[in-house]
Amino acid sequence: MVKACAARAFRACPPAVVAPRGDTTRAVPDADERIATRWRTTRRTLAEQGADDATLEALDATVGGVPDLPGPQGEALFAAEGRLLGAYTLTEPPASDLALSSPLPDPLLLAFDRDHQVPHVVVAVDREGADVEGYPAAAREPSFRRTFNGSTLHLTRVRAGAEAQASFHRRTVNVWSENTEQAAQDVRAAVDAVGAEVVLVAGDPKAFGLLRDHLEPLSARLVKVGGGRTDAQARAALREATDAALHEISAESHRDALRQLEEALAGGRALQGIPAVKEALAEGRVDTLYMAPPTGTQNVRLFASERNPRALATDRAALGDDPTVFEAPAPLLLLRAAVLGDASFSEILPPTRCTDDVAALLCY
Template sequence: MDLQFLRPVFECEGDVASVHLDTSRGPIDADKQIELRWKAARRSLGEQGAAAETLAAVDDVVGGAKDVAGPQGEAIFASGGRILAAHTMAEPPRKDSAVHLPVADPLPLAIDRDHQLAHVVVAVDREGADVDAYPAAAAAPSFQRTFNGSTLHISRVRAGAVSHAAYHRRSVNLWSENTEQVAEDIRKAAAEVEAAVILIAGDPKAIGLLREHLRTRPPAGRFVYVEGGRTDQSALDGLRASVDEAMHQAMLESHQQVLDQLEAQLAGGQALQGLNPVMEALSQGRVETLLLAADRNGDPDLTASRRDPLAVVSDAAALGDDAAFVAPASALLLRSAVHGNAQFTELLPGTSCEDGVAALVRY
């Protein structure tokens, strides 16, 4: 995953308030629950020394995506009375957190973004389809098309007279024409977001025709066929549930490819694990992909420099820098990775690496 979306939060020269909240919108009093969570986080930040104007800036934006139902989270970063960045998270953080440090601490956001893949969701029937394209970690589609085609005589009839046979042929032709248009919409949508996965649900016969049209010029991305549709709310609810499940599986498979590469390169001495060797490689700008476990309990503090954002050390004396500061390891490793243009992947639970840290290196 590209980490450059974090650059704004790491270019701040002063202390940063980093907030990760569960902003899920369930059926019961979500606004009140979010308000109480933010009050607790706000109080904690104040006790840690966050300025009143910085807390007021967060007051103005906190609350999550009100038009997105179901599970979600929010990550907000603020300093000097201004918002550095605010992101909606696809899933709530493992726990609410609010820290005020010399540097942003965005690991929960990075983990959430790392779980997302650009994808297209298609709900197709005999009249057309809904086609929605989502960039990675987007709550709303960047490409959206609802196509109903020509619905005149779209339904087949049971009678068998000659006139009815012509009526039947016309309905099949329209059905085929509609799915041909849907196939073109899917190609455009997949190209728009560089989709890794294209999820298709709906009428089985319409899906069969759609497959034929897509076979001639397949878009980039892996096809996954899921349950649900667009006929009513029940079908839409089923579509969301099956899409969520399929995307989780796609995320696991995508991560496993990187973890397999890490295992092979560790065996050949071409990758690194453990804090000290990874810190050294980051400081030299040699890391291609930084891998971190999400569970950072017991994470040590490390030292970094305002002057050289790549440098991360365990001993402040090694920097010889009066602008050095101390922060948790995960925050400083991510900061160095951002400035070194490294990629990021979570070390999934069950993956064993020294200190929960590893790196694929450039040379």
């Protein structure tokens, strides 16, 4: 997801790209008025930077975030030549609004935001069926939703003689298994629809076991969480358990990535520092680019070319007489070179530290 959204921003790059971003949180008093006021200020700044009327009007029709989204949110927009190039919801609002009209789009904040999101499926399952919802990365509302309520016949055991009781028991198990098999089909469809990395399952323990049996080889992605589908309280508990599980899954993923980086640095399979990393990017040897959120490195500038976006230099003359050479912040150009070279991206988090706040895991 990080690679895809950043690559689209960089590849759809007309001569001038307008890229506002801001806080679009709705869960505050007078949210619409606040958002409109901030947009008017941002719009004036963009106009002063040279943004044309047609492009600003294209943003007018989009700016404002997702009206029904609960909790904090932000947005990052990209537009040029009178058309919208991309509109992305941020799970955390930016520290401050930004208005930027420049030849190069700036998806850095978007990349860091997406790096912490996990595409996932949430399943609330019981003996009668399941509610299945698929969430792409950074989405608070599902893009895939199915509810299945199968047969309830024979699901309640009866008091009878041994033979009759055994017969009803077999029918109960068969119907329960059939219902869960249908739910498993919905789960598979949801996983494919959103590219889910994990399936969070709540509900009856036996239904969980049956669902896991029906979901081979996806069963390795299943995680049991609290909550259920019976009432509003159970669904609220499910949402809370889901958020907690996703936070831990993302944190563990980053811990694994940083352990891999530290081992690779010790074994000579990774590089750190802007000079070494930019050369590896130019040579197409980077598997994953690691960066900490820009602080001091934002002031470091590099030169790049539109003809060869992976070639970076500290001296303009190093890129020859190419008329498309331009200068931009180092973190932005490193990210651009990485995604256009089909490399992945991950954030450097404390306590890991790297020279210039940048490192690269090598392909070979």
